[in-house]
Amino acid sequence: MSFNQQPQDEQHQVSLCEALDRILNKGAVVVADVTISVANIDLIYLSLQALVASVETGTRLRNGEVHNVK
Numbered sequence: 001m002s003f004n005q006q007p008q009d010e011q012h013q014v015s016l017c018e019a020l021d022r023i024l025n026k027g028a029v030v031v032a033d034v035t036i037s038v039a040n041i042d043l044i045y046l047s048l049q050a051l052v053a054s055v056e057t058g059t060r061l062r063n064g065e066v067h068n069v070k
Helices: 016-026 056-063
Strands: 028-038 041-052
Touching: 016 056
Parallel strands: none
Antiparallel strands: 028 041
């Protein structure tokens, strides 16, 4: 076992700033479905799909450029 490998049961904590940086660099897709019903009668169905990314990442994805960002 090398020094860079961590045991499987050890958790890795990520700061909010680091998580936001990863999301903006790689992009994230948020998908949600919401149904509002009364007396088991569906009244409203909402489907949400959102892409969260930086402008640079969005431009890169739109142009078809794929890079492995770590």
